[in-house]
Amino acid sequence: MVVTFFRGHPTDRLLPASLILEAANRVLGSPKPYSNDEKSRNPLTYGPDEGSYFVRQQICKWYNGVLNGTATPECINLTNGASYGALIALLRTTSPQYTKGAYVVSPTYFLINGIFEDVGLRKQLRSLCEKDDGRYDLDALEAELAHEKESSPQKPSRFTFRYVLYLVPTHNNPSGHTVPLEDRKRLLEIARRYDLLILADEVYEWLNYTDKPNPTSLTTLDRETLPEGSIGNVIGNYTISKVLGPGLRVGWHETATPELAYHLSQLGSVKSGGTPAHLNTYFVGDMMESGAIDKVILNLNTVYGERAHAYRAAMEKYLPAGTKIDGGNGGYFFWLRFPNGYDIHAITQKCKDAGIMLAPGQHFEVTGQPHGWGDHHFRVSLSYHESDEATEAIKKWGEISQTCRK
Template structure:
């Protein structure tokens, strides 16, 4: 630590609820540089100036997903969690722990559209309407009293908007805007795991073309950027109006004539107490919004740091910081947050990403992609090569990829599933691949099967194994599939 008299002492104490303040400031500055203003989508440009009050330091994306569900949902009031499918497989247990499962009908899948732009919004809206019209829902939370610092949303929409795990799809700018509008219409909260936004690169035709220095490819605006740029939604304004009804217009004091006056007056007093937290806002301007960006340093520095952040409206960030475990133990990862602040503010993080992480991932991706094409391509196996599709691309736009994974698809002509391939690969080649069923949101259909299924898909990872092992792994996978093809032909004969 560069200043042991101040930073080291502070880092060893209980942290402030929103997190280590120097990191919130340095992170806001860095994010503002990374997410440059996007003015390409009329009628709104999406200014991406991030402020410290929009940041809440977390214990990583996974821990924070659980915290968001703790603070902003109620299983008796929140209708459903809608998970874009194929889904990050370890998100499902987090939803289940929060009371949203396929068994109780509160965890549902929604497919990615065939246009390559991201979630199928038509399917999502039809599903939300069916749920809203299919039951008599309570008007307020049943099991929780979120109070003035938080609210409970009617729906949760979960996705990985950039370089989705596992499909590799990046949600287009147009689709992001429309998704935010949908969330604002139905009082939904979008939770986007934005863990790969800074890990994108131009696709290479050969690993030998890999760069030794790879500056940031400016990511698309976060869903939270788009939501904030649109201002308060009708649901936010209704909450503000409710607050205003509890205050006397002349004095600003509690209005004792308000129905159920004591409850509303207490809420109004609590809201007034929040004012010093947001000096640049009036109480009437405070709104929770409908999107939160869930970031992490796990993919940028090290997963062992267990440190991440959220970007949202200031009110949402403050509410998240009031999660019970955070208030009791202080901000998570306080010491690691202080270390990361030093790395970030010194410029070492950006240097590390530019000179080490992105070049390595670009080279590894090119190596695995070329091997997949040469070894698995003749078998009819395909994968997404460019994850920046959609109307924001132009004829001159270079193909881009990002993340950690390739999502392989077996042709329908092969008489076996990806699960069968994975089982044979493990048994015969000691090779681990993840079959598509792992990315299904299970339990939707009759008998417990998923509604959206991926029997012909599998996920392979190019970020973990040594580069030579990546080639060997694809070769061994190809050998397994060829044996299975030959066996199927012999069976037919």
Template sequence: MGINFFKGHPTESLLPSKAITEAVTKLLTGPRDFDLDPEDRHPLSYGSDQGSLWVRTEIARFHSKVFKDAGTEPSHINLTGGASYGIMNILAQTTLPHTGYTKQAFIISPTYFLINETFIDAGFGGKLTAIDELEGTIDFALLETKLKHFSSGPGSDEDDLDLINAPNAATKKKIYKFVLYCIPSFSNPGGETYDLATRSKLIDLAREYDMLIITDDVYDLLDYTQPLDKLPVVLPRLTHLDRITATSDYGNTVSNSTFSKLIAPGLRVGYQESINDKLVFQLCQGGANVSGGSPSQLNSMIVGTILKEGLIDGIINGFRRQYAQRAKHLHSAITKYLPRDTTAFGFDGGYFTWVTLPQGYDSRRIVKKLKEEYDVLLAGGENFEVVGDKRDWGSRSVRLSISYLSVAEIDQGVETWGKVIDELYPQK
């Protein structure tokens, strides 16, 4: 079966089957007073466009506990079928790259390895620019240079907006000139967390250039540096900061969140949050959403029940305890078995560690030998490029996941990795 450091999902034995079974039973057999409410509806029926109000209320309450002054209200939330669906929906409803109205998409690099396809599906083929992730921040000099460059091009035709609005729409959609995608906390794959100054500066730039910042907020509660018996204190999300000093009706941020990393990916439940009700209402009014209603009616209510019954803290902290142990062992193994001057980031939280070998080592050659001769799979850095604007991440870097492998498998895999390096580079 081998050792697979590529898989970015929980070990099956960690999934909270008992809590989910308890929530499903309570939801479907217990008394319900919301079945006929048009904002909630029966759990096995079509959902409302924005998703069940009582579920959104539970998420808002959860936010008030873990984010303190976030200011999240149920009306600020749109329920989705997970983070991947959420990105697709956001791009479809807030950008128009086909005519050049939305001029360019910026993606922090190295990036989540499947995000390119979603942007290309939305019409951004040939319009993707990589912005380098730095330690705790991003390359703002490069981002500002690129924003100025693309802003100096031909002006946008406001008539283009008619192409993205239904003829009978009561209001026109807010469409942005630029879009930026990032994972601000325990990023995938870099393992970085952006400081408050970085988050605030991103919002300032977004306001100046009419840019929408899409943040994949999926790992911030998986913090391993704080006590593991209670939920951690986390940095405010960009949307929470944007809400405080918003200068426009729609804001310049949307938080794209999911319960896949906090409960179970098979539930396919996520949510989008904006500064108020305007942008999230726009996001719930896409044709597919209006046709079928909220895409996770039953499963979102299962999550809502888990929140309402107070089961979520124990589930999240259970993951944190296991992952913290794995992260600690991974750090020790890298220090013990890999070459001196190897750099690694990402042991403080989330799923991933980004490891870079010193100059003189060919990571592609090492990864290939590991897979073919030892059945150890590493995620080579070439997987995390932005299409059309590459950085050659595969030359010396790899991503490792701690979410799937046991401590023993992690130790064995890194030891084998070091052994292969010694075989290929015996003189170093």
């Protein structure tokens, strides 16, 4: 059996097929008032550009209750998951001619690089490095932006930003860190000052294995402090992939203002076909209304929370003394720093030969902005393997590591 610590997919048994089936039966099996409602439309026809109003209402009721949000349906634009959500957001708010810098927190969710390339921002990529404590050097970021401040060229539209910053604020992939409230506030101040859009990839918000609530979301902070006439500086890019299953392809944008949410919905392909995952968004809306989604989250937090504990115990016991272990408080990942003196490349190769797939740090660089994450780091996903399989593999990984000392 191959054990993969690379894969960020849920274990099959955690996919809530029967609850989704029940939701599908309710959505498709009985006539609903929204069938003739232009704002929501029948689930089997083209949806409105911003998505069904019924579903957006359910998202707000549910999300505001669970995470203390303040969203209204007019500030929500439905998407088909965070990957397309990021693409749509960047297509609608940046321009390769006008957008001068695209900051990405490093280490990063590596597949985001390709999305920046898709929108023509490859050359504009810059990294914002996480420090050892998981925080960023915001003074340095601000100094860089201040230094560049020039007599501003004409803004092509009020929806096009000069800079963009991509981050996963809560239980980051890969580092597991959560941006503290004071840094969120400071980022927002910087964003306002320098025409910067914050693209907050909110993928792991619901997976929290501690009793500490998450800090207030960047979108909520944006709404609370919105200057007169502003469209806002944050797009919260939410997805249901890590809760109900990535195959559903359902997510949403949350913005501080209805104007920005509506602008995001006006992509040509969305205007042509309507909201991109219309039917599936109804299943999700139904599961929010019925409370089925809460059962799923409760179960995931129990299972993943226990796994996080078991994985950590095994890593502390079997991996080289002095290995720094971050993450595991929520989301899918641990981020490890091996002590000096180990050949990370050789460990990765020997583990592969032994049927253990590791994810060494070089995979989590921002394109063209290497920070040397491959010299010491590994990401470990807890989403796929049960604790006993993982413990066995971590033990073997530890033994192999001792044969790869430099």
